[in-house]
Amino acid sequence: GVEEGGREEWMMVPGEHDFLKGISKSDFRGRKFKNSKSKRDTAPAEPINPEVLAEVHAIQQAYQESRGPSLLDAHRQSKAKQQQDRTAE
Numbered sequence: 001g002v003e004e005g006g007r008e009e010w011m012m013v014p015g016e017h018d019f020l021k022g023i024s025k026s027d028f029r030g031r032k033f034k035n036s037k038s039k040r041d042t043a044p045a046e047p048i049n050p051e052v053l054a055e056v057h058a059i060q061q062a063y064q065e066s067r068g069p070s071l072l073d074a075h076r077q078s079k080a081k082q083q084q085d086r087t088a089e
Contacts, residue, residue, distance in 0.1 A: 069077075
């Protein structure tokens with residue numbers, strides 16, 4: 001029946017399932033990871049058309065030229081210059 005507050009009896013009575021028994025460690029086994037390569041990785045790569053390869057290299061070259069030197073390269077050069085200045089003194 002419906003009790004005060006509009007809740008039915010099954011909502012008010014606790015369940016009979018014991019969660020601690022459900023997650024007990026006695027039956028737990030760790031997952032065994034397979035440390036092997038998948039078979040589809042072993043397929044040889046198809047040769048790339050030389051025209052497409054040349055176009056890709058041209059695009060990469062234009063991209064590198066448009067960006068200029070990376071900040072990491074500039075930092076390394078400045079550190080190397082500072083090191084040379086110290087050793088020269």
